[in-house]
Amino acid sequence: MNNNLKKINIYAIYLGAFILILPLIAFFINAFSFRWFYPQVIPKELSLQAWVRLKLIPKPGQRTFEGFIELWASNPAVIKALLNSLSIGFLVTIVSIIIALPAARVLGLLNFRFKKLIIFIMVSPTILPPIAFVLGLNINFISWGFSGNYFGVCLVHLVPIMPYVVLTMTGIFANYNPDYEHQARTLGANKTKTFLLITLPAIAPGMVVAALFAFLVSWSQYLLTFLIGAGKVMTLPLLVFSTASSGNPALTAAISIIFIFPAILILFFTSKFVSGESGATSGFGKI
Amino acid sequence: MSKLNIKNLIKSFPSMDRPAVNNVNLDIQSGELVAFLGPSGCGKTTILKMITGLFQPDNGDIILDEQSLLKTPTEKRGVVMVFQNYLLFPYMNVNENVGFALKMKGVDKNIIEEKVKEMLELVKLPDIGLRKPKQLSGGQQQRVALARALISNPRILLLDEPLSNLDAHLRDEMRDLIVTIQQKLKVTTIFVTHDQEEAVLLADKIALIFDGELQNFTSPKNYYEKPKNTKAAKFFGGVNFINAKKINNDLVTDIGTVNYKGENYIDLNEDNIITIRPENIKLSKNNDFKDNSFKGLIKSVIFSGTHTRYKVIVKSLELECSLQSVGLQDINEDDDIYVHLPSDKIWAMNE
Numbered sequence: 001m002n003n004n005l006k007k008i009n010i011y012a013i014y015l016g017a018f019i020l021i022l023p024l025i026a027f028f029i030n031a032f033s034f035r036w037f038y039p040q041v042i043p044k045e046l047s048l049q050a051w052v053r054l055k056l057i058p059k060p061g062q063r064t065f066e067g068f069i070e071l072w073a074s075n076p077a078v079i080k081a082l083l084n085s086l087s088i089g090f091l092v093t094i095v096s097i098i099i100a101l102p103a104a105r106v107l108g109l110l111n112f113r114f115k116k117l118i119i120f121i122m123v124s125p126t127i128l129p130p131i132a133f134v135l136g137l138n139i140n141f142i143s144w145g146f147s148g149n150y151f152g153v154c155l156v157h158l159v160p161i162m163p164y165v166v167l168t169m170t171g172i173f174a175n176y177n178p179d180y181e182h183q184a185r186t187l188g189a190n191k192t193k194t195f196l197l198i199t200l201p202a203i204a205p206g207m208v209v210a211a212l213f214a215f216l217v218s219w220s221q222y223l224l225t226f227l228i229g230a231g232k233v234m235t236l237p238l239l240v241f242s243t244a245s246s247g248n249p250a251l252t253a254a255i256s257i258i259f260i261f262p263a264i265l266i267l268f269f270t271s272k273f274v275s276g277e278s279g280a281t282s283g284f285g286k287i
Numbered sequence: 288m289s290k291l292n293i294k295n296l297i298k299s300f301p302s303m304d305r306p307a308v309n310n311v312n313l314d315i316q317s318g319e320l321v322a323f324l325g326p327s328g329c330g331k332t333t334i335l336k337m338i339t340g341l342f343q344p345d346n347g348d349i350i351l352d353e354q355s356l357l358k359t360p361t362e363k364r365g366v367v368m369v370f371q372n373y374l375l376f377p378y379m380n381v382n383e384n385v386g387f388a389l390k391m392k393g394v395d396k397n398i399i400e401e402k403v404k405e406m407l408e409l410v411k412l413p414d415i416g417l418r419k420p421k422q423l424s425g426g427q428q429q430r431v432a433l434a435r436a437l438i439s440n441p442r443i444l445l446l447d448e449p450l451s452n453l454d455a456h457l458r459d460e461m462r463d464l465i466v467t468i469q470q471k472l473k474v475t476t477i478f479v480t481h482d483q484e485e486a487v488l489l490a491d492k493i494a495l496i497f498d499g500e501l502q503n504f505t506s507p508k509n510y511y512e513k514p515k516n517t518k519a520a521k522f523f524g525g526v527n528f529i530n531a532k533k534i535n536n537d538l539v540t541d542i543g544t545v546n547y548k549g550e551n552y553i554d555l556n557e558d559n560i561i562t563i564r565p566e567n568i569k570l571s572k573n574n575d576f577k578d579n580s581f582k583g584l585i586k587s588v589i590f591s592g593t594h595t596r597y598k599v600i601v602k603s604l605e606l607e608c609s610l611q612s613v614g615l616q617d618i619n620e621d622d623d624i625y626v627h628l629p630s631d632k633i634w635a636m637n638e
Contacts, residue, residue: 183374185361186339188391188439201378 024260030253050254054078078239078258085219085236086262088150092157093214097207099158100165107166108173119170123163130160130223138227148230156228157218164213172206212270219263289352289365289442289475291315291338296347298333307333308344309499315492318473320466322480322490324522330499331479335445338477339368351442362391365442371452373432375420381407381431382416388439406434409468426457430464437472444469446478450485462489483510483523495519511564513549516638520562526607527568531559531635538635542601546578546630559635565609567632570597572618576627585622588614599626 030036031050033043051057055076058067072079107119125133137156138147146152184198185191222237229235236259244252293313299306308330315321323331336342338349340361349356356364367388375384383390385406386399394402407413410430420428429449436444449465450458466489469476480486486493487507495502495510503515514520517528531540533555538547540561547561574580583601590596595614599606606626618624 177374179370179372180374180376182336182339182341182361183368183370184376184387185341186364186366186368187388187435188362189387190360190362190391193391198376 027253027256030249031257033250036249047250050248050250053251054254054258056254056258077234078236078255081234081236081239082258082262084150084234088154088157088233088235089215089218092154092161092218093211095154096158096161096165096214097169097211100162100169100210103166104169105173107170108176109178119167122166125159126163133159134224134227141228147228148232150233153225153229153233153235156224157221160221160224161214161217164217165210168206168210168213169203172203172210176202208270212266215266216263290317291443291475291477292348292350293334293338294348294350296334296337296349297345298330298337298342299345306345306499308337310347311496311499311501313494313501313504315475315477317475320469320476320478320489320491322478322486322493323496324480324483324486324493325496327481329496331496332447333499334496335368335447335477335479338364338443338445339366340364366445367436367439367441367443368445368447369429369432369436369449371448373420373425373428373452375423375428375431375435377420380417380419381412381423384420384431385416385435385438387435392439402438403434406438407431409437409471410434410464426453426461429453429461433465433468437468437474440472441474444474444476446476448480449478450480451482458485465489487523495522512632513551513634514562514636516636517560517562520636525562526565527563529561529604531561533557533559541604542581545628545633547633547635548630549634551635554637555635556637559637561633561635563628563633565596565607566594566611567629568606568608569627569629570599570608570610570615570618571625571627572615572622574625576625579628579630579633581626581628583624583626585618585620585624587620588618590614597624599624601626 029043032046032048034045034047034049036043048057052059055071055074056078057063058071062071103122107115134156137159141147141152141156146155180198180202181194184194189197220237221235222241225233225235226238229238236255240252240255240259243255246252291313292315293311296308296311297306298308311330311334313321323334325331333342337344338356340356340359343357351364351366356366375381376387379387382400382403385403389399389402403416404413407416410433412427412430412434415423415427415431420431423431429452433449446465450461453461462485465476465478478489487510490507492504492506493510494504497518503510503519505513505515510519510523514523514525517525520528529540529542531538531545533539537544538559538561545561569576574582581601583599583606586598586600586605588595588597590613594609594611597608597610597614597618599608608626
């Protein structure tokens with residue numbers, strides 16, 4: 001009986017995974033097909049035309065090594081947007097972790113008055129619809145000269161990211177025993193060495209998870225980039241939306257694959273930190 | 288080999304209504320093994336943490352070899368602390384843990400390796416250098432922590448409840464190891480404990496601390512024979528306390544006048560309390576004693592294996608008395624008895 005139940009559970013998980021993956025499969029087929037419309041179960045004709053239009057694959061006849069180099073060197077919009085998205089994502093991730101580290105340490109280790117209120121205020125950007133604050137923010141950003149440039153976009157991405165990073169890191173520190181640091185100090189390690197040799201290895205797994213959140217939130221940010229970037233800072237989500245509204249499903253599918261691919265790659269390499277005992281809940285434990 | 292002076296040390300925490308450490312003065316000689324003894328929350332660990340530099344005192348000074356420690360950062364104090372739960376660094380193996388202090392000093396790798404081996408032999412744990420802390424038992428972890436603390440020849444070694452997390456049989460073993468190593472290396476050592484038996488067995492001197500205040504700082508023997516006050520006497524198992532008034536040159540107690548020979552006679556106030564250990568009281572059916580002998584009534588007799596405990600009522604005061612082995616023959620409850628308090632075993636205190 002118990003065994004049967006286990007089997008059913010496992011099948012249910014497979015089914016769930018299949019349902020989640022199904023649209024992705026459709027995506028892939030769409031990206032490599034030519035005019036795949038409703039009654040057809042599979043596309044009549046496979047084609048690379050979407051990729052050619054994105055200027056990622058050269059036109060037939062020019063598909064040599066030099067052809068690829070030449071095409072990519074011409075700086076197509078997709079690659080520009082990809083690089084923008086990546087660099088903004090990395091930058092914002094690093095900055096958010098540096099800012100969150102001391103805050104999370106205090107929130108995780110100490111108890112003080114109004115702690116819950118402070119946490120509530122920090123989390124509030126996740127509850128608030130971005131449109132509610134970004135319009136007001138935009139006016140200020142324009143007068144400060146942050147609107148329509150790279151720096152302003154990075155800054156505004158920090159707004160939805162900080163809550164996730166601070167909360168995740170607070171979780172690590174709630175399970176962290178600062179006595180280890182003091183032990184290292186009495187054994188002759190100065191503050192820098194203590195941080196590098198004792199604190200960092202203990203919080204690293206959780207930090208990876210926080211970084212993952214930060215990167216993915218920045219990666220998928222549309223509205224904030226659109227409004228603060230004022231169309232001058234082009235990132236992948238902006239490109240996906242504008243392509244999708246142009247009504248070419250193959251083109252949209254192709255660009256969407258480019259959009260989700262780095263995210264899947266990062267998830268794949270960090271998944272061991274997300275689950276298992278070396279995960280976000282690690283720290284040293286308080287014994 | 289370093290001597291430590293603690294002067295007027297005061298530390299308060301906002302969460303407590305009394306100071307955690309209140310005006311503590313201690314002079315610890317070079318090479319001494321000292322116990323800080325007291326119930327949990329009495330401030331003993333707080334003092335340790337001020338010596339290491341984790342806490343800054345509100346007032347007072349900590350002086351190591353004639354130099355104040357307060358402005359020295361923790362890592363330069365030469366004070367090493369072994370925490371109660373050992374705190375071996377989990378992702379380093381035993382060798383790396385033990386060698387940590389030398390690595391911080393920038394010592395050559397080969398020398399570290401040699402020294403680590405030496406320390407692991409000292410704590411009788413050779414051949415486990417490559418294991419991770421998780422793979423060690425509690426007793427082994429404790430010894431590795433000790434080796435790690437001692438490798439850099441600390442000026443002061445601090446042990447926070449070194450035996451409390453161990454099983455009973457490991458505790459004896461560890462206690463012997465600590466004493467052996469301490470005598471061999473002659474490192475000035477302070478350890479914190481709430482167990483008076485542990486303190487008596489290990490320490491040269493015991494600092495008894497209640498509610499952040501130092502009650503007494505003296506040898507274990509004195510806590511039994513010459514306690515400073517009734518609080519100290521009670522913590523060490525003292526049970527017999529009798530009010531005594533100093534009148535002319537006699538001590539007149541609630542059970543009668545006693546002959547007193549304690550050297551603190553001159554310092555006594557008018558109102559005093561005398562105490563005597565249960566094992567120092569003598570009993571007899573007939574009045575065989577010259578002085579300090581009082582007639583009483585046996586209330587109860589309890590045989591406890593090595594001793595027999597008697598409760599005797601003398602003039603409505605209950606005294607506890609302990610005789611070796613089976614005690615006196617033919618003595619039962621409600622029998623009349625003579626109680627003798629040897630004059631050199633009585634100790635009088637002001638409070």
